[in-house]
Amino acid sequence: MRDFSKKYGIENYFEVGRGGVCHQLMIEKGFVAPGRLIVGADSHTCSYGALGAFSTGIGSTEAAAVMAIGKLWLKVPDSIKISVKGNLDNYVYGKDIILHVIGDIGVEGALYQSMEYYGDTIERLTLSDRISISNMAIEAGGKAGIIPPDEKVFDYLKGRVKGNYTPVYSDNDAYYIKELNYDAKDIPPTVAKPFLPSNTAPASEVDVEIDQAYLGSCTNGRIEDLRIGAEILKGKKINPNVRMIVVPATKEVFDQALREGLIDIFEKADCFVCGPTCGACLGGYMGILADGERCVATTNRNFIGRMGHKNSEVYLANPAVVTASAIEGRIVDPREVL
Structure with missing residues (x-):
């Protein structure tokens, strides 16, 4: 990609150390x-x-x-x-x-x-x-x-933002093929169990032991997500049977977390913090799962083998569920333990 960008004079190429997860970077850079x-x-x-x-x-x-x-x-x-x-x-x-x-x-x-x-x-x-x-x-x-x-x-x-833009909204009389209505009070901290994002249950009903907690990705790797995790972890340690991996989505997020002292909180809680990457989310590196391991993650997919071995399991959840579960050693509803 570096050579391709040089060959064709592409200015918006973000080298390692200057970029991050593409979807967060696209938003940050004003595209x-x-x-x-x-x-x-x-x-x-x-x-x-x-x-x-x-x-x-x-x-x-x-x-x-x-x-x-x-x-x-x-x-x-x-x-x-x-x-x-x-x-x-x-x-x-x-x-x-x-x-x-x-x-x-x-x-x-x-x-x-x-x-x-x-x-x-x-x-x-x-x-x-x-x-x-x-x-x-x-x-x-x-x-x-x-x-x-x-x-x-x-x-x-x-x-x-780069360039001008014109917001577009739906017409008042727009036709919808379906309309769905939800009451916010009926939505609990929710977990998607293996092996589909639709296999959901309240976090309070899952209660499985975990080997890994993963905070990051294009879904939940922004500074707001890291703040949630750090607030819960401050003054605490993660469970000795759990590894927690924290991955800021971009260099901008990482730098801001550093300035706010969030990285220090994660380090003192025994988390591993790394630079921006999509690695573990797609089963590439930096947190892939071994045979039989379970991970609660702020990522977006939990298919068979998504984050590693075909016999591993991924549970999707929000940053608070992931962090509270890392402390407890099992998937929990933060409202019940914090």
């Missing part, structure tokens, strides 16, 4: 903005819907065509309207909302459909939590996961 159509050769490109973009993953062949001619054929998807209203309980975040929805509709419940999120609960979420929701649209089969952009998005983009 993402409301009203834009963005495609990428990774299925979690749908993350950018949190800023009001229509973004979706494509294959390598399509990516080559886009880079060569700047054009792509897309079938316009049907839309699902998802409304969440009310106040979330303590230790319940955007990750729980999307796991709850996927648990309800299944991994094909939004197949090639645009998932649009509304309601006062969504409006109160941080941008980080919204990204977690949009990030996992593909886990329901969705083509995109879009949240209408508001002042939180506009404020974030000030001084950051």
